[in-house]
Amino acid sequence: MAKYDKESTFRTNLGAWGWLTLILGSALTIFQLYTAYRGAYVSLMQGAIHLGAALCLVYLLYPFKPSSSSKRGIPWYDVILAALALYTNFYIIQNYERLINEAIIFGFTYMDQIVATAGIILLLEATRRVVGLPIVIIAMVALLYGLFGNFIPIIGHAGFDWPSLATKMFFSSSAIFGIPIQISSTYIFLFLFFGVILVKTNIGQFFNDLALRLTGRYTGGTAKAAVAASGLQGMVSGSSVANTVGSGSFTIPMMKNAGFKPHFAAASEASASTGGQLMPPIMGAAAFIMASYTGIPYNEIIVIAIIPALLYFSGVFLGTHFEARKQNIRGLTKEELPKTNKLLKRLDLFLPLVIIIGFLLSGRTPTYAALFAIATAFVISFFRQETRMSLKGIIKLLEEGARVALPVIAACATAGIIAGTVTITGLGPKIAGGIIDLAQGQFFLVMFFTMIACIILGMGLPTTANYVVTATMAAPALLAFDVPVIAVHMFVFYFGIVADITPPVCLAAYAGAGIAKANPMKAGVTAVKLAIAAFIIPYVFVTNPILLLQGDANAVNVSISVVTALLGMAAISSAMIGYYVTKVSWLERFALFAGGLLLVYPNFIISLIGVGIFCLITVVQWIRNKNEGTENQQATLS
Structure with a gap:
């Protein structure tokens, strides 16, 4: 580590x-x-x-x-x-x-x-x-x-x-x-301490076992379990790299043993751990600062962030599925999976997470929610021997809570220097003006240059500091246009976070590659393929923020947008991996990617064109797969 x-x-x-x-x-x-x-x-x-x-x-x-x-x-x-x-x-x-x-x-x-x-x-x-x-x-x-x-x-x-x-x-x-x-001195420390309790009392292991039981028996189940478990744990950790190293020491060898190539195992863990920083309700602790910067209540932000996060993980999940199909990697046997009856007996370990989400959605303060979740996890840990702590263990737990918070505290304070300088010198509007001038006022180019700025600024920074820097230095460029404040802040947040898996400085991918003994750059490129949603969805919710429940976001529009976006992620993921029903040609990959982009965009007519392209490729793939199966049977008989 x-x-x-x-x-x-x-x-x-x-x-x-x-x-x-x-x-x-x-x-x-x-x-x-x-x-x-x-x-x-x-x-x-x-x-x-x-x-x-x-x-x-x-x-x-x-x-x-x-x-x-x-x-x-x-x-x-x-x-x-x-x-x-x-x-x-x-x-x-x-x-x-x-x-x-x-x-x-x-x-x-x-x-x-x-x-x-x-x-x-x-x-x-x-x-x-x-x-x-x-x-x-x-x-x-x-x-x-x-x-x-x-x-x-x-x-x-x-x-x-x-x-x-x-x-x-x-x-x-x-x-x-x-x-x-x-x-940091009020909310963030408490949530980091909550994460420490989950690990020290082995409640975190329950998340791993539950994810493995739910997904392990399906095609490429080990990778799917790693994605689910890392997403759950990553939202609390506040560091893509730390979560990759912590979870990866368990998940990466498991994926390699199942048959996944080393670089793919590293990329799966890195992309899932990075995505954990985007997952509500905690979002790597950046959600609390976002609430202060945007003036939007925290319990609203965690609802707004749900759909983009689900699309991100859908993309990673589908990518691992298509890769498993491509490599013919089966799921685990029933004997290899955690026993259902044992998991049901431990369902109470989910209660602390339920309390956090329930309290936050009910409008209680993050401090109140974190305190109750910490107390609940602490009490529950005494119910069984494997989670129970001794007096010495409790004291070490208190020390570990401070240790885990040190990088976040130092990063937040140093980020304050950057934010303070931007404020007292008026640098933010000047950078925004420079980006707009460089793009000659073209909105798409402004988004593109802002994305590049966020990826560069986000390289090597912990989640909270990452968001502070990108929000103060890059966000003003988009705020100059008629874009909802939350869409702008989510845009810079997403691209700051994916810097951890974007070559050449893809620290989370490097960490995963070190554990997997894989080529770091190859792992980084593969991680980008798996996390492709994070490079597409932000453009969508800035241009049409229905996915952030803004604008004309009634139940029908949101439902249609989510369904078509999920279909779009399936098409894009298959194009990136090179496999759908069967292996895809380069022409089919291009068509799938284009159709996926049209599907993701929340506009009924545009999405309908994407559905047509997706259906056409599906039929072509199904016919080819059927023909290949017939040819293989004839070859076997002869």
């Missing part, structure tokens, strides 16, 4: 320092649970405690170089950096009244400027260690733009001096402690 997942490069031999990380990690989790129950502090103080404890843990757990992770103990300089990270954030709590009242009027002191500078540097270095360089580079470029904007033509600005820029970044609620870290 350490090789492919930056989050897993932590120290494995802390020695006596292990007690400190245990206490600090447990304290952070208890603080988050306490404030969720009793109510959060004001945003700047809540964020400072949240970020300070997290950065301290990062310096204690993550070495300067990943290769040093196996060395015993913690170097003295990392202990000092951990203490400084804690102090710079504690400074905000200690001086809170002065910083928000007097400093704004009379100016910040030299000590304020020193602390702000140290806080920014410590944040960037911690983010490099736990998340990686891509987001740090973007943040540093943003800071340089803030400093030297007066020297930049076209998209320039008046420029800020460093003391002014540093204090704006570190002591305000619109940059480092802006919306991303505010959401």
Whole structure:
């Protein structure tokens, strides 16, 4: 995991320092649970405690170089950096009244400027260690733009001096402690902790067994089970790469043993794990930030996101089906599947997920839903021996909750630098203007260039940071047109996420390929084929947002759009894989792909033409398959 997942490069031999990380990690989790129950502090103080404890843990757990992770103990300089990270954030709590009242009027002191500078540097270095360089580079470029904007033509600005820029970044609620870290310190941490409970109590394994029982006996059942299980677990993890590595260690060998080629097994897991970030109700924790950015209630967003997510997974599911047919890979035998009666006895393990979805749809706050789901999962875990935790296990659970959240916390805070710079310099509208000028005002080209920008900006970023960056830097280009706000934000969200499986920097595919011992680039290309829906559907819901339940989205129109879109995904998936009823020619692949695009577009006349093309190819394929079967029988008899 350490090789492919930056989050897993932590120290494995802390020695006596292990007690400190245990206490600090447990304290952070208890603080988050306490404030969720009793109510959060004001945003700047809540964020400072949240970020300070997290950065301290990062310096204690993550070495300067990943290769040093196996060395015993913690170097003295990392202990000092951990203490400084804690102090710079504690400074905000200690001086809170002065910083928000007097400093704004009379100016910040030299000590304020020193602390702000140290806080920014410590944040960037911690983010490099736990998340990686891509987001740090973007943040540093943003800071340089803030400093030297007066020297930049076209998209320039008046420029800020460093003391002014540093204090704006570190002591305000619109940059480092802006919306991303505010959401992280309230909702996101709780849902990540919920995911940890599912894993530690083996409730997550129940999802795997259930998916295998439901799909395992069908053609290519192991791959279909992997897609379903990874989608369920991926929506909580908040990282395509982490979910690929975690789930893939189990699913990829299973797919290879069933007969799937290594690169296809890696691609299936990577595309499903990436799709988990698009799956409501949690959507890799980005849904909470989307609610704040768009002003649309969270319980509405998770309903809006359902149809595109189902289409995405339908495409991946159908792709694995056609590949299994192509390779003649059968399902598992009855003896190889989990026993139905044993699964029925464990159905109560589904209750925490039911509670989350039920509470959110009923209009309860995400905090309330997460707390009840955590409590339910915790209580249920004591009902049977295989899920029950000891006192030591509970304490380790609290520490693990903090550990899992560290990459997200660091990424959200660093993304705040980027979002803050865009806000105070007015960069967003300038980038939007540049994209529109480049496209010469042509709406389709604006969408295409925005897509490219989102894929580039999203490379190597965790889900939450990915969305913050694309929403602040790329979304304004589409907002300049008459497009619903939610459609624009879903558009940039989708293309930011699929950067994880888009060559050349397809980190999730690389991680899957490492486990499968496959060619990484081949795995990346195959993952794009399986996840082709994510490259098509966003164009559809921007041009005609019925699939997002916007516009003329009555029951009849939505039903027709969903049915034709599912048929379209079947046609497109078969074209990408090269198999339908039987193997398809290049001409048939082109016709299937074109017909699929027409079917996906939510317009009755256009979809009707797509149905005609699809039916024609179906008849041609059926006749050819029948003839091939007759010829094979005659050859056998002769």
